[in-house]
Amino acid sequence: MLSDDYEQEQEELREKLLRLNEEINEQEKQAENIDRFILKVRKYLNLGELTPTVLNDMVKAVYVHAPDKSKGYREQQIDISYDLVGILPASLMNDLQNGETA
Numbered sequence: 001m002l003s004d005d006y007e008q009e010q011e012e013l014r015e016k017l018l019r020l021n022e023e024i025n026e027q028e029k030q031a032e033n034i035d036r037f038i039l040k041v042r043k044y045l046n047l048g049e050l051t052p053t054v055l056n057d058m059v060k061a062v063y064v065h066a067p068d069k070s071k072g073y074r075e076q077q078i079d080i081s082y083d084l085v086g087i088l089p090a091s092l093m094n095d096l097q098n099g100e101t102a
Contacts, residue, residue, distance in 0.1 A: 037084040
């Protein structure tokens with residue numbers, strides 16, 4: 001009985017260890033992608049004109065949602081998925097636009 005509990009706990013701990021290792025690998029991959037994205041952004045810091053080459057290099061996809069007129073005016077959400085990092089939160093984009101940093 002006691003050994004069964006011990007073996008079950010060991011199995012649960014092995015599974016938890018595997019999940020945590022997967023999470024660590026995913027976090028390391030995300031950090032690597034963020035670093036690569038930052039290097040890519042630095043290339044275009046003083047960009048005078050948005051060219052198709054720059055757009056193709058930086059943007060993975062643009063999602064245009066259906067317009068919403070429920071508030072009495074037309075509102076339309078647009079999400080931009082950037083290469084390597086995906087869709088950045090609007091709050092982060094607003095902070096960056098206003099010159100604020102975390």
